[in-house]
Amino acid sequence: MGRPNVGKSTLFNRIIGKRQAIVLDTPGVTRDRNYGVADWNGKKFNIIDTGGMNFQKGDFNSEINSQVESALADADLIIFLTDSKSGITDLDAQIGKLLRPRKKDVILAVNKADNDMYRLNAYDFYNLGLGDPIAISANHGTGVGDLLDLVTKKL
Numbered sequence: 001m002g003r004p005n006v007g008k009s010t011l012f013n014r015i016i017g018k019r020q021a022i023v024l025d026t027p028g029v030t031r032d033r034n035y036g037v038a039d040w041n042g043k044k045f046n047i048i049d050t051g052g053m054n055f056q057k058g059d060f061n062s063e064i065n066s067q068v069e070s071a072l073a074d075a076d077l078i079i080f081l082t083d084s085k086s087g088i089t090d091l092d093a094q095i096g097k098l099l100r101p102r103k104k105d106v107i108l109a110v111n112k113a114d115n116d117m118y119r120l121n122a123y124d125f126y127n128l129g130l131g132d133p134i135a136i137s138a139n140h141g142t143g144v145g146d147l148l149d150l151v152t153k154k155l
């Protein structure tokens with residue numbers, strides 16, 4: 001989960017290894033939940049791609065948020081995805097606050113860490129109070145193996 005346009009669907013597609021989720025530059029394009037099955041080193045788990053959370057009024061925001069909340073209720077583990085290029089936004093901080101009561105179930109991942117500079121930026125996300133941020137690039141695949149190691153360890 002995470003706000004729109006951080007790369008949730010790109011990561012989902014990389015993890016399930018198929019082009020199933022719709023990836024677009026338009027924020028808020030994934031409205032419904034998308035389900036897939038992942039297999040990492042023989043460990044299988046279900047994964048849900050959610051729409052981007054947004055607490056502003058309008059469009060499909062409240063509908064998306066309730067879909068995300070259903071996904072959260074179903075989930076054993078939450079990957080909270082953020083964006084190293086934008087840094088922590090107000091919306092990230094709001095979502096972070098929402099997730100803090102479930103901190104032990106949350107893995108904080110910082111996407112778009114495509115190079116050393118953006119990987120360094122990922123440390124800033126400690127400030128969300130959700131533990132160690134993991135820098136990844138869903139586009140390049142870097143860091144995704146480490147993320148999945150952690151996921152399968154925690155499941």
Ligand code: GDP
Nearest residue numbers: 004005006007008009010023024112137138139
């Ligand atoms: P979502 O709204 O969170 O599902 O985000 P999408 O997966 O639809 O991606 C939004 C945009 O971010 C698209 O243009 C992606 O190509 C881009 N994107 C996703 N992952 C990465 C990444 O690792 N690095 C960079 N530079 N862009 C990415």
Ligand code: MG
Nearest residue numbers: 008009029030
């Ligand atoms: Mg999406």
